[in-house]
Amino acid sequence: MSEIAAELARVEDAFAQPTLTLLHQRQAPVVITLFRAAFGRNNTPIPTARLHTQVEEHLAAMRRTGRDEVPSGTGRDLCQRWMRGQWLVRSLDPAGNEVYTLTSHAQQALELVKNLTRDRATLSEHRIATILGTVRRFNAEANPDRTARVTILNDEIARLKAERDRLVDGAEMVGATEDYMSEGFTELLSLISALPSDFARVEERFAQIRGEILAAFRGEDRPAGEVIDEYLARADALMTATHEGRAFEGAFALLRDDALVGRLREDLGALLDHPLSDGILGEAERAELRGTVKLVRDGLDRVLTQRSRVTATLKEYIVSHDAARDRELEQTLRQVESELMTWMATTGPRATHDVPLLPSRAGVEHFRERFYDPADDVLPERIVPNVADAAPTVSLDALKAQGGPQLGPLRERLDEALAALLPAGTLGELFGSLEPALRRPVEILGLLHLAAGRGWEAERATERFSAVRPDGSRREFAVPRLPLPDPDLPGGPDQPGRSHPIHLESETRA
Template identity: 35%
Template sequence: MITRAEAAYLGAVRAFQNPMLDLLHKRHAPLVVSLLSAVFTAERPTVVVADAHTEIADALDQLRAAGYGESLPVGTARDLCRQWADAGWLVRQVLDDDVEVYRLSAHAVGALEVAGRAGGARARVSQSRLRTMLDAVERLAQDADPDALVRMARLDTEIKRLGKELDRIQRTGKVDEVDDEQLLEEAENVLHLARELPADFARVAESIKAMQRDVVTALRQDERPTGDVLREYLERGEHVMESTAEGRAFAGALRLIGDPQRLDDLSAQLGTVLRHRFTSRLLPGQRTELAEIAHRIEQGIDLVFTAQREASYVITAQVRNHDPLRDRQVDELLRDVMTGLQSWMPDARRGQPVDPLRRLPVAEVEHLRQTTGDLRPQQQPAPLPDWDDGADADVSHDEARAWGGPHYAELGELLAGFGPGDVDVAAAFRAAPDALRRPVDLLGLLEIADHQGMTETGEVAFVDAVRPDGTRRRLAFGAVTTRPPATTPALTPALTTASTRATTKEQIDE
């Protein structure tokens, strides 16, 4: 039978095993909090590893120069960052461009928020904080009560109250002003709630990454058929947001704040608040923090979506490249290496040379093929037929012109006949006679439309072109409209020159 005191003690022990509380009760906790808060900000959530080492080293030098050397830990900035990463305060990751960065873990974000609240203005029991709690309890009771009559009565009461307020404002034309002290309390309550958001978003992102690691680990150790593995893990990769409790909670919150219009309204409302006279009583940092609430929400959403994309990519890539036999071979090789190091390290001396592996082991092959196959074909290819270059010399002008360039003059008249107003180029081409519906005439029609000024509709148009030999070809292009002038314009020199240029049948086919 566990006593009440023992249960409370065991709960406290488990709580202090959390990396967030572990950070705060360490001997050098003030240094860790100050350095992490100086390097990582809301506008700079990730820092390149080399830059972080340099900035932390400069900060340590400044503190030593100021006389705080005895209270600082021993070691370089690189060693401190490695210790913080091992403790779960920093997360080291590689971006898409192969740049290695640090970012704060959810535990570190929570610790910084706790330290910031403890060192800042003390939270007060105010009307705003109590109203927030009462509104939350009321909303919870409404959502938990399935009685339709009770819900209807509550809505009727709320409608009557709002109706009375609307009638009073319409009758008097005045809105009751709220005391500056109450507005100040409400603003502090909003800031208190907003400070919890970064840690909440970070926890969601880390829960997705933890799920990703679990999936990849299970995949490497899985011995089931490949088809079962593919179906299960690809499904988890596609629905990664619903695979964790934090992800499901974030998905529900996203339905509330994911609307861009709602975020725009939030920014406009914060602007209205910041223009009020009571904000002059806020500290400069509080005013800045109040103005950046919407931006923090956007950053948090982007952080979670980035983690979701990375998890889906990693899981999908692992599933596609999954080879249980190869993974087991790699694991066995790594275990052999670790075993060799463990047996070599106790007897090794500092600076002792290690004989390198100068050549790979020779493969044991029983037999190699010593002769190659006959690369000559079984029979010689048929001889090329004789070609008479002058056989088709008698080609009429009309036949050559039929396989030549676009008929610009006729095409211009075709577009002018559809005017005035916007003309669909695809419709004009479909209505043309067969002689003007060659593939090359479609290019000429688009060239004339571009010369006259054309507008893309964003759709895809399909037309059937007819070659001079009667063969048809279906073509697709971005649908455009043009507005031809009232009279057929004179052809430009470029179009006139192009109309006299003929190409061969093979060029038109290309």
Template identity: 35%
Template sequence: MSNTRAEAAYRRSAAAFRNPMLGLLHGRYAPFVVASLSLVFTADRPTVAVSDAHAEVAGIIDELRTEGYDDGERRIPSGTAREICRYWVKVGWLVPQLEDDAEVYRLSAQAVGALEVAGRAGGGRSRVSQSRVRTLLDSVDRLSVDADDDPGARIARLRAERDALDAEIARLEGGGGVEPVNEQQLLEEAEHVIHLARELPADFSRVAESIKQMQRDVVGDLRRDVRPTGDVLHEYLQRGQHVMHATPEGRAFAGALHLIGEPEYIDRLSGRLFDLTSKPFARLLDAGQRADLRAIARRVELGVDEVLTAQRRASHVITTQVRTHDPIRDRQVDDLLRDVMAGLQTWMQTSRPGDRIDPLRSFPVADVGNLRQSLSDVRPPGAPEPLTGRDVDVDYLDDEDRSWGGPHYAELERHLATLGDTFDLGAAFEGGQSDSRRPVDLLGLLEIAHRNGMTEGDEVTVVEATRPDGTSRRFAFGSVTARTTREQPHD
């Protein structure tokens, strides 16, 4: 049994040391990494342009090597600053991102936590102080109150608190003075506040990274979702709109945001911190502690902005992915990428260093021999076979079939010959025989009028045509007057 417990404990410990935070602190160049990251990234400078970070890390390396910090146990990693920073990105200590169309670095939550651990270890051991114990007792009391659902007990506690506050107010109004607090106790409380504030950046970074990880998971799930876009649209848009509540860290931050999200609170917090640094006990704080105390409000503001920026970016990415979601296209892209990776792996087995592959500059053209090569010649390749036999015999059509045919030109010509030298198209159509007042016969009359020479008027003519099945349809057109016979050219 003991071996099983030891093995389980060892596995938990091994998993913990695979965390990038412990990897940073336990690494071969941990002092250099901690020193460099703490110099490049500060509370007022949470993100640094990639080129600036490379230049600053290069300057740190040059200074340390000049002082002899590249031999023995005082080790500086080899390689350029760019290679070192890229390695830090690979192991999860730096996070590259786009900010105002420029690539920047920011510390990951694990790196922030590692710097905080290193800072606490280098600043002396923690002390059991009245402030720490009171914070613990207050937290236990608050937990007990929030967990108690007995109305009577809550009313009793509230009344006791009210009585104590009334008694204190009465004492002060009666001339009682404010009992001064020992400066050593104030110093301990200030150190405890600084200790708590140092943990905030890592907490904010963990919330932002959990949101980004959720974003990547959602996009990955969406790409693997083979349902139609209409089925997944509502579901994923809902997840994008409520991205803050999709992770435990996000839900915890949403609750804390009610306390620190208002700009008035940040301003009030900044004012109180400034007042504290002007109190007499503040002289007991060193310069670094006073700077940390003044930077608390700024740290809170930057942390909230980091999380909200991650939320907006995740919502935008998820919404954009949903709107452009095409399962068939995504599968084709995935298949293409898998084919490329498979081909690359096959090529790597037989290639040698320095081998090159000629890029594909254009797609091959299919050689199809039975299609016309040019679109300029619209003539068919050969004349059609002549019609024979029944194909030219129209006697098999009955009267009903004929009634659905084209215009009755002969009947229309004979009808127009009775109307004089000119005719009105609408009147000629209305005066024709019943079997010549179909919609197609109206078009036939218009064709004859155009052929003989017609004149269009401004008035609108409305006629009613009757189909062979008895249904009717009304047509409206500009009035047309035409000759009954084609106009002969003059000599």
């Protein structure tokens, strides 16, 4: 292949990357604007439903301004289209909710557009000094010649010592010009804006490794033990086997140094407090520089979370794969082999038997929802009475005294009075002749009930019934006068007659 053909192939591969396909499409300005407005500089994960709504609202606002090159479709359709283009990725956050994040390709496109929107840096003293300083430091750390490395360090020490002595002696301090500060802030912002895409690239690499290992498990082309051994080997060298992993390990090692992080924060604060920074930096750029430490820490946290999720997912899959699948399959094959040997013992060498490819479904109308539990038949613990809370004992006579009328004894007394052939009296006189146990207030109702059952007629006049309560107190009731019938008169004592309603009036007496 000629040199020009090889170069063309490399350029075509670059244009096939999702970063350039995003920038090359006709609606690229609208899509880049939506990504910048929704995710910001930190690539903060956004819930799926919220991003759908934001995309629709932003597109509606663009259409109202008269823009023609606006994508058509709902927010959900557009997000799915961008996922197919490898510009969005949908995943689960630690709380289990679906969220969208930008891929490293989309973040590279946003970074390129952001750099183009800034004032382009020209050739300047700051840029040449930065290049010279970077090359010098790189050579001091990588030069294999011991003498050359010591010479470089001695020259740097002498230069720094001379500058320190000059400032201590009170020499004039050379201030930075506005062009120098502007060039420095531009390069610093360019370096910081590349961090989110770098972190996203490491996250995607972890996800890719997880997918490769899970695919090896599901494919079953190799024994499970071999796949597990490979996973353990890759897990041990996960952060050193890839370029992204090595870069992340280096950044993580540096940022674990609290003193280094504190120095970075102090240096950024001093640069932002510089008198010339107000005229060079806008509010958005100052906020971007001020949030550099938080940006780096958030990126590290997302990468570590993704790495922990990969390890947890693979561990769960390995455990479930071994216990729930391999063992059940082994038991099933053993049962099949046992049944086959039993069948071969009773059949000839040319016997055949049709076996369905899949077992038939069992027709079960209802499964029991509850099974026998021996704990249900255990007697409850015996209740131990509490002597302090025990109710006082009550005798049978006390219970009877609190009960209803004693119709049996009252009927006997009523029959005895009628059979004695005494001069006709009244029901009140009969009640007054009874013993105190039969003269409770409720016994009046008992006598009236017996009289009503025999059809006796009461008069409109009233008479006094003196009742005795079980506690010895007395109470009088005004009851309609009811004379006892004379057994010698026609009709006898049980002759029916019309009765008047009976109303009781009571008067309590001690």
